[in-house]
Amino acid sequence: MPGQPRYLWLADQLRTPILNGELTPGTRLPSRSRLARSYEVSEQVSRHALRLLVSEGLVEARPGSGYYVRSVPQIHRFSRTDRSSGSGVEPLYRRDIDTVTEKACDLVSRRLAIRDGDAVYRTRCLGLTDGVPVALHTAWEPMLLTHGTLRTPADAEPGTSVLDRLGAAGVIIDRVVEEVGVRPLREPEASMLQLAAGLPVLVVERTHYNGQRPVETSDLVGSVDHCRLLYRLSLARTPRKGR
Template identity: 40%
Template structure:
């Protein structure tokens, strides 16, 4: 193969991708069989198989057991704007999206005590193994799961207080800022990092996606001064959202 020349399987995948994007192979259309790809492009079974694997990894097609490989209908990507934390109701990506779109979503949650892992301990600036309250969420819009979240709060801060359980008690569901204020702690800054990675099988299954496809992870930590009081990971399918930041310049 000459320098700069694409491998055969990538050339086949590129041509099929153009047909999908251009509408020649519309959503739900069956992808040409392995035998047909071999015949049309003059390639081996191995090349035909690898080309299909590329399209599956890109989320353009999906296999159906006993039926074949079909073009996936691509979701319309939604813009999730992050504009700071002036309003407690807009502190999480999910709640900001609900406010922006003037819709009312729902969520399910469960909380349990646990020991902080090394990663969580670093983020909360506590010792590994210290006790934390871990809360898992599934957020839904129009009944469909849109985001997952796991949060950790050090029980050295919230233990034996009315806000120890984030979704129970007098301030259930009010968010970190209001809950911490109720125990005399003023949240005054927050750090957010956005990253992408292959989704874990249980994450993509819960979100209605395809195992292995990329997810966006918003890692967020609330601080009282320099002391972290909550850290969380919010996970959503990358093909469904793009995150845009619009922040004031001081």
């Protein structure tokens, strides 16, 4: 291991049997002092190596008990295509939280191209698996689009897509812009997802447009351990010359 920090070398010795299945989920790893003796390193080195594996999600620290190989989490894939608008928390079980009216704050007003303080509908729902929340979907829509009709988010039948609902109100969605990133989990998101604030989460900012006008914007916030985005995009084929 010339030139390599010793804690990285030790982490490699533990990572390999975890990844190839020799150390199965739930296996208790040797203590820091035992690792130090077995691999002839200091306890500081073994501590740094274990912390690295914890940060990689391969090992979990249980206070008062030790370090254990983490179970492989169940992965849920959210399908995104260029032919439909897959919004919400599908394929998870959906639990509606609320639909309320509120004044648009700076962030929402910029995304919807409206003024600060304009009225919007805010809709929230959770995506659950085995009763455990793993994703939170929050959507905002200018109130003036559907107010006074039966096409508001509060009036929508369960499972109705935003495309169908707004289309029935005469607002045709013809473009979607989606931005994906990772950020720290905020309150009250943390309380609803039963996770600690500050943990990194997957965030999908999605905005639906009618021409150049944004008509609905949403955040899908999901556990990085459980959520993935699956993209299926069609490619235009260029005709070959001579055909």
